[in-house]
Amino acid sequence: MDNKLVREDPLTVGSVAKRCGVKVSTLHFYESKGLIKSTRNIGNQRRYNRQVLRRVSLIKAAQKMGITLSEIKEKLDTLNGKTAPNQEDWQRLSMHWKDSLNERIQSMQKLRDYLSGCIGCGCLSMDACPLYNENDKLATIGNGAVLIDNLAVK
Incomplete structure (x- = not known):
């Protein structure tokens, strides 16, 4: 053929x-x-x-x-x-x-470095949270895990 x-x-x-x-x-x-x-x-x-x-x-x-x-x-x-x-x-x-x-690699490296810290979810209920969200201050920043979202721009 x-x-x-x-x-x-x-x-x-x-x-x-x-x-x-x-x-x-x-x-x-x-x-x-x-x-x-x-x-x-x-x-x-x-x-x-x-x-x-x-x-x-x-x-x-x-x-x-x-x-x-x-x-x-x-x-x-x-x-x-x-x-x-x-x-x-x-x-x-x-x-x-x-x-x-x-950009994604940098964001993931920052996420990896801060993974054990507070993600800023605004939960108010975690006794062991390294960042106490007193009076829900993080709500003024935005919804969700705002500290994680802001890592990419720091």
Whole structure:
């Protein structure tokens, strides 16, 4: 059989899932979110262009970095209809995410460093709270764990 013909044959959902190391349901989910696209054959079964392998790999890599699917989709939508991102696309996308990741890392380091302290939840009920929230003073700052939220900006 001609190798070129084989490479252009569309892939089944099962073969894409196996090659990418994801579950079939993950591919269905990605497709429902507009991250990948498939066509349907005469039997109404999904078929994927081989370039989807690179796109799924990019999605997985970005997710491992903590990038949300909505952020990934936003950037993939800038590829002007390209099915598979190339190295230049990855460089551009990853540079955008680098600043966001650095901010997240700093925030997590601060959270780690202050984890054993008071989070400023405003509970008034903890006898051992290192920061007694007398007269609910923290309510003027905001709702929820306001000291944790403010760590990111300190």
